[in-house]
Amino acid sequence: MEILGIGPTEFLFIIIILLLVLGPADLVQLGQKIGRLVRKMRDSETWLIVSNLASTLRNLPNVLAEEAGTDEIFREVLPNRHRQSIGNLSMDQAT
16 A cells, blocks of 8 residues: 555655654654644644535546446446446436
8 A cells, every 4th residue: 555655665764764764863853843733734724625516526427427327327228237337426327
């Protein structure tokens, strides 16, 4: 599993280098400062706006598909075939 293009091996290597450069006490203080920063950022109104926008954009294809009536099109064109789900919108709900 990669986060921001950094795998577990690279992450462990970064932690070891930070431990050697900063030492254990400074590394703990750095972790606390980063934790406070992340908490302050998640509690901000900007974060709420961005997360709501991301959720809306994530659901946009499903909303557009429902408005366009693609369920009806799939039922007419492919009545007996197994239909794959698109995002969260399952085409098998019609059968």
